[in-house]
Amino acid sequence: MAKTAISPTREENYAEWYQQVVKEAQLAENSSVRGCMIIKPWGYALWENMQSVLDGMFKATGHKNAYFPIFIPLSLMSKEAEHVDGFATECAVVTHHRLEKGEGGKLTPAGPLEEPLIVRPTSEMIINETFSRWVQSYRDLPLLINQWSNVVRWEMRTRLFMRTAEFLWQEGHTVHATKEDAVAETERMLDIYAGFLENYMAIPVIKGTKSDAERFPGADDTYTVEAMMQDGKALQAGTSHFLGQNFAKAANIQFLDKDGTQKHAWTTSWGVSTRMIGGMIMTHSDDDGLILPPKVASAHAVILPFLKGKDKSGDATIVEACEALKAELEAQSYAERKLVIELDDSDTAGKKWAWVKKGVPLRIEVGARELEEGTVAVTRRDTNEKTVYPRAEFITKAPEILADIQITLFKRAETFRADKMTTEITDKEAFYKRFKNDRSAGGFVLAPWDGDAASEKQVKEHLQVTIRCLPLTDQDVAGKNCVITGNPAKYMALFAKAY
Amino acid sequence: MAKTAISPTREENYAEWYQQVVKEAQLAENSSVRGCMIIKPWGYALWENMQSVLDGMFKATGHKNAYFPIFIPLSLMSKEAEHVDGFATECAVVTHHRLEKGEGGKLTPAGPLEEPLIVRPTSEMIINETFSRWVQSYRDLPLLINQWSNVVRWEMRTRLFMRTAEFLWQEGHTVHATKEDAVAETERMLDIYAGFLENYMAIPVIKGTKSDAERFPGADDTYTVEAMMQDGKALQAGTSHFLGQNFAKAANIQFLDKDGTQKHAWTTSWGVSTRMIGGMIMTHSDDDGLILPPKVASAHAVILPFLKGKDKSGDATIVEACEALKAELEAQSYAERKLVIELDDSDTAGKKWAWVKKGVPLRIEVGARELEEGTVAVTRRDTNEKTVYPRAEFITKAPEILADIQITLFKRAETFRADKMTTEITDKEAFYKRFKNDRSAGGFVLAPWDGDAASEKQVKEHLQVTIRCLPLTDQDVAGKNCVITGNPAKYMALFAKAY
Numbered sequence: 002m003a004k005t006a007i008s009p010t011r012e013e014n015y016a017e018w019y020q021q022v023v024k025e026a027q028l029a030e031n032s033s034v035r036g037c038m039i040i041k042p043w044g045y046a047l048w049e050n051m052q053s054v055l056d057g058m059f060k061a062t063g064h065k066n067a068y069f070p071i072f073i074p075l076s077l078m079s080k081e082a083e084h085v086d087g088f089a090t091e092c093a094v095v096t097h098h099r100l101e102k103g104e105g106g107k108l109t110p111a112g113p114l115e116e117p118l119i120v121r122p123t124s125e126m127i128i129n130e131t132f133s134r135w136v137q138s139y140r141d142l143p144l145l146i147n148q149w150s151n152v153v154r155w156e157m158r159t160r161l162f163m164r165t166a167e168f169l170w171q172e173g174h175t176v177h178a179t180k181e182d183a184v185a186e187t188e189r190m191l192d193i194y195a196g197f198l199e200n201y202m203a204i205p206v207i208k209g210t211k212s213d214a215e216r217f218p219g220a221d222d223t224y225t226v227e228a229m230m231q232d233g234k235a236l237q238a239g240t241s242h243f244l245g246q247n248f249a250k251a252a253n254i255q256f257l258d259k260d261g262t263q264k265h266a267w268t269t270s271w272g273v274s275t276r277m278i279g280g281m282i283m284t285h286s287d288d289d290g291l292i293l294p295p296k297v298a299s300a301h302a303v304i305l306p307f308l309k310g311k312d313k314s315g316d317a318t319i320v321e322a323c324e325a326l327k328a329e330l331e332a333q334s335y336a337e338r339k340l341v342i343e344l345d346d347s348d349t350a351g352k353k354w355a356w357v358k359k360g361v362p363l364r365i366e367v368g369a370r371e372l373e374e375g376t377v378a379v380t381r382r383d384t385n386e387k388t389v390y391p392r393a394e395f396i397t398k399a400p401e402i403l404a405d406i407q408i409t410l411f412k413r414a415e416t417f418r419a420d421k422m423t424t425e426i427t428d429k430e431a432f433y434k435r436f437k438n439d440r441s442a443g444g445f446v447l448a449p450w451d452g453d454a455a456s457e458k459q460v461k462e463h464l465q466v467t468i469r470c471l472p473l474t475d476q477d478v479a480g481k482n483c484v485i486t487g488n489p490a491k492y493m494a495l496f497a498k499a500y
Numbered sequence: 501m502a503k504t505a506i507s508p509t510r511e512e513n514y515a516e517w518y519q520q521v522v523k524e525a526q527l528a529e530n531s532s533v534r535g536c537m538i539i540k541p542w543g544y545a546l547w548e549n550m551q552s553v554l555d556g557m558f559k560a561t562g563h564k565n566a567y568f569p570i571f572i573p574l575s576l577m578s579k580e581a582e583h584v585d586g587f588a589t590e591c592a593v594v595t596h597h598r599l600e601k602g603e604g605g606k607l608t609p610a611g612p613l614e615e616p617l618i619v620r621p622t623s624e625m626i627i628n629e630t631f632s633r634w635v636q637s638y639r640d641l642p643l644l645i646n647q648w649s650n651v652v653r654w655e656m657r658t659r660l661f662m663r664t665a666e667f668l669w670q671e672g673h674t675v676h677a678t679k680e681d682a683v684a685e686t687e688r689m690l691d692i693y694a695g696f697l698e699n700y701m702a703i704p705v706i707k708g709t710k711s712d713a714e715r716f717p718g719a720d721d722t723y724t725v726e727a728m729m730q731d732g733k734a735l736q737a738g739t740s741h742f743l744g745q746n747f748a749k750a751a752n753i754q755f756l757d758k759d760g761t762q763k764h765a766w767t768t769s770w771g772v773s774t775r776m777i778g779g780m781i782m783t784h785s786d787d788d789g790l791i792l793p794p795k796v797a798s799a800h801a802v803i804l805p806f807l808k809g810k811d812k813s814g815d816a817t818i819v820e821a822c823e824a825l826k827a828e829l830e831a832q833s834y835a836e837r838k839l840v841i842e843l844d845d846s847d848t849a850g851k852k853w854a855w856v857k858k859g860v861p862l863r864i865e866v867g868a869r870e871l872e873e874g875t876v877a878v879t880r881r882d883t884n885e886k887t888v889y890p891r892a893e894f895i896t897k898a899p900e901i902l903a904d905i906q907i908t909l910f911k912r913a914e915t916f917r918a919d920k921m922t923t924e925i926t927d928k929e930a931f932y933k934r935f936k937n938d939r940s941a942g943g944f945v946l947a948p949w950d951g952d953a954a955s956e957k958q959v960k961e962h963l964q965v966t967i968r969c970l971p972l973t974d975q976d977v978a979g980k981n982c983v984i985t986g987n988p989a990k991y992m993a994l995f996a997k998a999y
Contacts, residue, residue, distance in 0.1 A: 037569035039567065065544070070538065070666055085607065089600070093594045096594075099654065110616050117596075120570075
């Protein structure tokens with residue numbers, strides 16, 4: 002047994018460590034289709050828990066789910082010029098609608114379509130076109146719709162969860178009568194994402210708006226939540242777009258207002274995806290593998306009976322006791338969810354380490370001694386702390402222990418981010434030095450910026466550093482000068498290398 | 501106001517009546533993408549309820565959800581010859597991975613793929629290929645996986661929910677060590693479908709197996725549940741396939757058995773889709789529009805305040821009382837689900853009829869008089885029966901009334917089916933006469949069949965009648981002769997015209 006369950010360690014090779022964590026936790030794997038992943042049951046259960054919480058939040062704020070076609074006709078996609086240009090390099094295109102036997106009986110595409118269809122990379126165009134039929138009067142507004150679906154973006158370099166050709170997500174699309182209402186919706190959904198990421202995924206985030214260069218194609222303004230990974234790189238964890246009237250004009254969403262005049266509406270869109278799972282892994286996992294935040298964990302605990310194996314006397318009694326313990330624990334709840342408990346009575350060597358690597362928050366060991374003493378030996382995944390509890394006490398206390406793990410993970414991530422965050426660098430040399438350090442990606446740097454695309458481009462080219470956002474808070478730039486050009490600063494910008 | 505809320509009536513034009521019911525209920529609509537539908541919030545809420553029940557049933561029988569790529573490489577799809585041939589005429593094919601500006605700046609497909617990708621019409625090949633990696637030993641079996649996803653079949657003639665180019669479904673895929681286990685799984689899932697359709701959708705079904713001609717491409721045996729629509733046509737509502745070792749051999753799923761030898765596994769697959777919604781509409785709706793079975797209804801009831809409008813005195817009090825009523829009703833449960841109550845305080849003329857057409861099981865009217873008397877006036881959608889209840893009594897009784905509607909709908913459908921079902925016709929002339937009747941599609945006919953593909957083909961060509969299934973029960977053919985050929989019968993077959 003190596004010192005750690007995952008090889009290599011984070012220190013040795015962060016990128017490879019990540020792949021191994023995903024693999025050993027059995028969250029996902031690559032498929033035979035370029036860039037498309039298979040989400041395995043342990044990963045999909047996590048996604049279902051995330052969906053369930055988010056879906057509740059969307060519904061509580063008045064949104065309804067609907068479903069729109071996976072295909073977008075090329076001509077429709079082209080109606081918003083900036084939008085189609087933004088996705089043109091990564092579109093999967095359907096051109097034929099059947100297969101035909103060609104030479105040697107080999108099947109080849111046949112039945113060319115009159116118009117190519119794009120597999121949706123995002124659904125603004127098809128949804129806003131539909132909205133142009135649904136919205137006629139101010140009485141139809143606001144229109145608040147969400148869709149859970151798959152989308153396809155033909156990325157050249159992929160990485161499980163972080164960037165895949167197909168991924169699962171939700172995309173909200175809303176229509177409003179006024180600019181103010183649309184901006185308020187954009188901000189409301191950003192707050193929901195931030196709340197979800199911090200309170201459920203235990204990932205601290207910074208809220209802000211994107212610079213012109215980093216904005217969603219076709220949006221007037223993109224709001225983002227940015228997280229800090231353990232290698233010092235930033236991750237964009239969710240975005241909420243104020244689309245102005247751009248898509249309403251492209252798709253002709255007009256309504257008869259109270260004043261009797263016909264007006265173009267204002268729209269928004271917002272989305273989070275399976276990418277959040279990548280962010281969660283990179284935030285919490287350690288050199289022993291995955292660590293799952295209890296609120297979204299695929300299971301809250303695993304019961305591991307200590308079995309004698311060969312001489313099986315007493316084994317049946319232990320397994321029975323474990324089944325009873327499982328049932329009693331599953332009657333408990335944490336964070337509005339019944340506890341989900343696994344029981345692993347396999348006789349595989351190293352089954353304990355399999356569960357460590359799967360990141361289950363609690364491991365409960367029960368053997369002959371525990372049975373006799375009426376105790377359970379419980380190990381927390383986050384701290385590796387092992388405590389022997391009287392059985393009944395543990396059952397009652399389990400939700401409280403899970404709550405403590407949830408908070409511990411968040412605080413640990415927050416402390417880590419504070420270490421990786423510099424506020425602020427005003428000196429260009431220090432800024433360059435910070436991001437040229439080889440051993441770390443450099444973390445977050447909050448620095449004054451002149452708001453000029455040229456200076457932004459310069460640090461991207463020199464350092465692979467981008468402006469992650471202009472944070473919603475700390476925007477006091479009075480008397481400050483741009484860290485890159487020395488010109489008077491317009492914004493405080495959060496710089497980082499990013500996934 | 502016409503006599504009925506839907507025009508035309510079922511009698512006048514059944515096909516058009518169906519389209520109007522879907523439209524007026526705001527369940528779904530056609531999109532600008534050929535054959536692809538948009539599922540509107542009222543329809544999607546119904547689908548979510550259906551998913552939730554089915555998903556619970558799958559999990560209770562040990563299945564886990566996972567997610568597999570939307571694309572299947574052509575070479576992989578071609579590994580099972582019968583399978584690929586079965587889907588070749590309806591495959592959407594992705595051939596390019598980006599867009600490029602051509603002449604006149606027009607975007608055209610670019611970046612041709614080395615190998616075309618099929619948008620999944622079903623996922624046997626991509627999932628079984630994955631299973632070949634997951635399954636190594638008898639310890640890995642059974643492997644019980646389900647996927648919720650979209651699929652695409654390029655159908656030439658489409659109809660909302662019944663047959664669309666893209667639809668939503670679940671597909672179960674399982675691997676077993678023995679033929680017996682795989683057959684048992686196939687039958688177990690058929691029973692789950694039958695139970696769901698009868699107990700939740702209130703659609704009576706007949707369970708049976710398909711004839712060779714109607715079998716799933718690549719399966720050894722296809723089990724089906726068949727329902728009877730109000731126009732006398734049958735609908736295949738769900739299928740469960742015993743795949744034998746065909747896909748295990750094509751995808752090379754082998755395992756080391758207990759006896760130390762390497763064996764090919766046995767697989768199954770089974771699915772139901774948004775098509776069930778079409779079946780539900782055609783089973784329960786009437787000339788006033790949709791009727792939703794309470795157990796899956798998008799909402800259980802709508803509260804309709806009687807408002808005075810112009811002279812608004814008292815209106816606020818009424819709306820307030822309705823909000824309180826809504827909250828109290830929503831604390832009640834029916835069929836393990838909290839009641840979902842809509843409150844419509846709009847001042848639209850004809851709002852009552854809008855809700856009739858949306859099929860909500862109960863309409864609750866509250867006006868000044870009801871407020872004064874402490875009553876509510878409740879109309880059942882299934883019977884149009886209006887009852888005035890003391891408010892408190894109704895709140896307690898609501899789940900019971902919903903249960904009665906659920907049963908009433910099922911019984912009504914069962915009675916209807918009994919009327920449309922003839923057991924049995926043994927005479928060819930009578931059989932032909934039955935299906936040549938112009939005013940009705942002919943319903944179900946149970947008749948002896950010689951098991952010969954030729955006789956099956958003959959009635960399909962002459963009458964557009966197919967063998968829906970060989971029912972699991974009533975297979976006593978001793979001394980009976982085939983209704984078509986007069987030869988000794990091998991099976992009792994259920995004949996019908998079908999969707």
